[in-house]
Amino acid sequence: MNEQERAEEHLRTIRRLMERGTIYRAISAPTALVGGVLSILAFLIYTPPRIEEGNFFPFPAPEHRLNRFIVIWVFVLLLTAAANTLFIVLGARQRGERVLSASMKTALAAIAPAFILGGALAALFAPGMFEPGVNFDIAVMWVSLYGVGLLATSQFAPRSLTILGLAFLTSGITAIVAIISLFSKAATADAIGDGRYASLLMLLTFGLYHLIYAACVWPRKRAEPEQ
């Protein structure tokens, strides 16, 4: 190995350590896949599709005897969080590292305020969960705050995670703007009231965005360097 090769080797080592010290992916591809699939299942459970002739919206209004929206999505959150924990533990064991690494602690501290606020506001909305439209308010809030939480890690997150955060935040804000501009229309107001749009918003964001993210960042084997 000549001097240049040794210098390049040292620079590679420095870059790798810099990335390990500064970059942390708070949401792994397998976690995103689990979250995306569970979100699709949650959508289908809450608003099972029923194709009817002449019905533009193939998802009938959910029955309101018991508003299951919060319950179903809290289940999705818990199951995804459990899967994430499992993946983190397995990954740390595989690499021979501590589960609660310094990077993970930093990421948790960054994400926590937005996630805690999302939980607290959902609790605030909970007493009115039978009122029309509250599902949509909660969905918009969760989507937006999830985006804010992800963006809070952007100082040390890979670019893909920042883009995911931006997508969530933009979707939340767009949904708010759409509601303000469309609420006067009776049909839209009905759909918001019965929870179909809330369910669709959750499907598009927590379902679709997570699946796209998982597909984009799924670990791939790198080609062996040519000899």
Add this chain to the structure above:
Amino acid sequence: MLDFDKLDKTIHEKGRLAIMTLLATRPSWAFQDLKAELKMSDGNLVTHLRTLHHAGYVAVTKAVLDRPQTTYALTEKGRKAFQDYLQVLEQIVKTGRG
């Protein structure tokens, strides 16, 4: 012709280079976090940190929170030395390519 003799010998050791690199990424690092990240033994890590501290590159802070904790940070001198070290490395690579 640039060569490795121009590199700072204190930093130019695998273990100490790794420590300096990690310390450059954050304001400070706890001993246990450094140890976990670098997978070094206590004795090895302490020896390297002591060398860097004696060179004036690393500042040590001891605090007792719920338990005693020692944190390490790059000093201004250490940050400058690390940047100079990187520049020399890059020059070596550029010279070799040219």
